Amino acid sequence: MRKIVFLLFIVMQVSAFALKMQNDSVPTIIQSLEEDEIGKGKVKIYQDSRILNLIGKKKTGTIARTSFTVGKGFRVQIYSGNNQNVSKREAFQREATIKRDFSDIETYITFKSPFWRLRVGNFRSYEEAYETMRKIKEAYPHFGKETYIVKDDIKIYH
Numbered sequence: 001m002r003k004i005v006f007l008l009f010i011v012m013q014v015s016a017f018a019l020k021m022q023n024d025s026v027p028t029i030i031q032s033l034e035e036d037e038i039g040k041g042k043v044k045i046y047q048d049s050r051i052l053n054l055i056g057k058k059k060t061g062t063i064a065r066t067s068f069t070v071g072k073g074f075r076v077q078i079y080s081g082n083n084q085n086v087s088k089r090e091a092f093q094r095e096a097t098i099k100r101d102f103s104d105i106e107t108y109i110t111f112k113s114p115f116w117r118l119r120v121g122n123f124r125s126y127e128e129a130y131e132t133m134r135k136i137k138e139a140y141p142h143f144g145k146e147t148y149i150v151k152d153d154i155k156i157y158h
Helices: 002-023 028-033 049-056 087-101 126-139 141-146
Strands: 068-081 107-112 113-124 147-157
Touching: 068 087, 068 126, 068 141, 087 107, 087 113, 113 126, 113 147, 126 141, 126 147
Parallel strands: none
Antiparallel strands: 068 113, 068 147, 107 113
């Protein structure tokens, strides 16, 4: 009888340990902050339970970019021309080229007399814009000195 009770006790302990390891295999930042540790302060975080469910989860799929605000940022200018006969066509041709090879980057063609301009991206930092500019220059070396970073009003998506 003692052997059965002992084996039952061992089985329960092993299953409880396995269940705990499954649930706590990778603690979230919230769980690690709320842990009681000797010699350290205690943190209590009050939040909606839906936030805890999102922590550590990688979002997949595409985001519908419908809601945005306009703010200050940077864009990469690919083209600027003031020749009435050529500039509009050239801006649209370069836009088609960029969209073909960099489909995830938004493009903007503007006309402010007398200039047609092609700018790409919505970058909040200069570093982000520089990385994209470097990739574009690498892919299209013939765009050359016309490709540079400009300050502009950008779309900041929510």
